[in-house]
Amino acid sequence: MKKGETIYCIDESLYSDHITKRKSYRIEDAKLDQIKIPNDRQKLVWLPSHCFTDSIIPDIKSINIDDEINDNYNSCVEVTIKFSDGTKRWGTFMTINRLNKLFNNHRHYFTGKNLIFTQQINKDIIERTIMELDKQNELYKNTNEY
Known part of the structure; x- marks a missing residue:
């Protein structure tokens, strides 16, 4: 996962205050197993990359x-x-x-x-x-x- 890519949430369980399952997010920064995105309230947060995928998931x-x-x-x-x-x-x-x-x-x-x-x-x-x-x-x- 790289800066500027669009990713989709696949696991909101621990971070439901920040992200929503199936919603897309744009990566602002990335390091190791963490990515920085604007959360659902448009505040920049670091979250584990395992909560996201690069492909749309079905509803x-x-x-x-x-x-x-x-x-x-x-x-x-x-x-x-x-x-x-x-x-x-x-x-x-x-x-x-x-x-x-x-x-x-x-x-x-x-x-x-x-x-x-x-x-x-x-x-x-x-x-x-x-x-x-x-x-x-x-x-x-x-x-x-x-």
Whole structure:
């Protein structure tokens, strides 16, 4: 990353007071693993370069709960996420109570790739969780390619 280049935020988690996911920024200065940019309030700040990429990243266009939620405190549902570039990802949301029931049914272990555990499941919690994972650049590693 070099002075004068346009970059895009991919991880705002620790710096949400300064940067916004997917927003573009112009590099004013760069050194080692740090870059200097005008933040969202146009104040110059130094931030880690790992929070940025040189290519536009797709927006989340929709979040679809693929299964019916019968019990907000004891459920397991799959969710499909669609992006502006046409790609899709899916993930599984499971409540802690549902996991405990699996163990109470004489299971000694439970495996699952990219499970997201919550205490309660509803549309709002699923959407907020997906947006938070996205802001932290953790959505792709916690969901599966469609």
